[in-house]
């Protein structure tokens with residue numbers, strides 16, 4: 001028998017918690033391989049949630065209550081994780097909402113994934129078989145889908161479809177490893193931070209479909225504006241992909257500025273000046289990527305290591321140059337050299353359109369993958 005502990009944060013959930021606790025134990029009591037505890041982390045709810053949970057404990061020997069101050073969802077989870085790990089020593093911990101948005105009949109599916117070797121199982125609303133409520137307004141649908149798409153693209157982790165889901169099963173070693181990190185994220189962004197950190201620790205992530213339903217009783221506690229801002233900022237400040245794009249754009253500016261200065265101030269012939277400025281930009285990008293975009297994989301080993309990696313970085317850049325040249329040659333030959341009319345009065349030469357296409361769809365993925373797998377390989 002392995003132990004699983006379901007952590008449920010509550011704030012004013014007196015109309016939900018009793019039926020939820022009953023539903024959970026009904027679905028997990030007979031599982032052959034698992035012994036399941038439920039830990040309610042209540043933040044001093046004024047509506048009587050605490051007293052209600054206390055009154056349920058005699059009927060459910062595996063139900064526990066932790067009382068905390070009201071400091072947001074993240075802090076409630078962290079408190080719950082710490083105490084549950086210390087007192088119950090579970091193998092896996094669940095995150096689950098109290099408001100019946102998360103269906104307890106799917107709990108066994110999460111545990112199946114854990115048995116198959118997953119370290120972090122996400123209940124996803126966006127994979128086949130999962131869903132968000134049909135009656136959500138279009139604004140809410142767009143926000144939810146858009147936020148997830150933004151995080152997926154920002155982190156270049158397209159396989160994970162639901163970053164913001166609050167229904168998850170996570171092995172205890174990941175939680176222990178993440179507590180210090182997530183401690184600074186108190187609100188709902190804590191969920192994104194925890195998953196991001198788990199991935200950086202090598203967690204095997206898998207997803208199970210969930211049908212998310214709206215709360216029937218009680219009121220929502222989420223502060224959407226704050227949540228959007230925090231999530232946006234978290235991704236911007238933690239995504240090596242976005243930083244890599246920014247460095248690429250800066251490199252472009254460096255290249256042009258140096259070419260201009262070499263030609264006009266130092267009177268270097270144009271072709272040589274551009275070769276020199278391209279190399280300046282490459283060296284600039286190499287160092288900024290090393291100390292910023294890929295800081296977590298910074299090159300170690302002194303001068304020789306840096307020289308070797310800089311050489312590799314130059315080779316990858318040379319690859320980009322050849323891809324651009326070859327791609328443009330093929331496109332111009334087969335698609336023709338023409339003028340594209342984009343909008344009335346706005347037209348572009350075909351080579352510019354082709355170049356933008358090659359950079360967006362080939363050069364960016366090519367460089368990002370090679371930087372990760374070759375230059376800043378862990």
Ligand SMILES: Nc1nc2c(ncn2[C@@H]2O[C@H](COP(=O)(O)OP(=O)(O)OP(=O)(O)O)[C@@H](O)[C@H]2O)c(=O)[nH]1
Pocket residue numbers: 008009010011012013041042043070071072073076096097098099101214215219220221222
């Ligand atoms: N302990 C504790 N629980 C909280 C706090 N804020 C929210 N919760 C709980 O976290 C869970 C999710 O909160 P909800 O208000 O349902 O937020 P949501 O599910 O993102 O939003 P809705 O879709 O509107 O329900 C619920 O079980 C809440 O009771 C808090 O500060 N402390």
Ligand SMILES: [Mg+2]
Pocket residue numbers: 097099101215
């Ligand atoms: Mg809810």
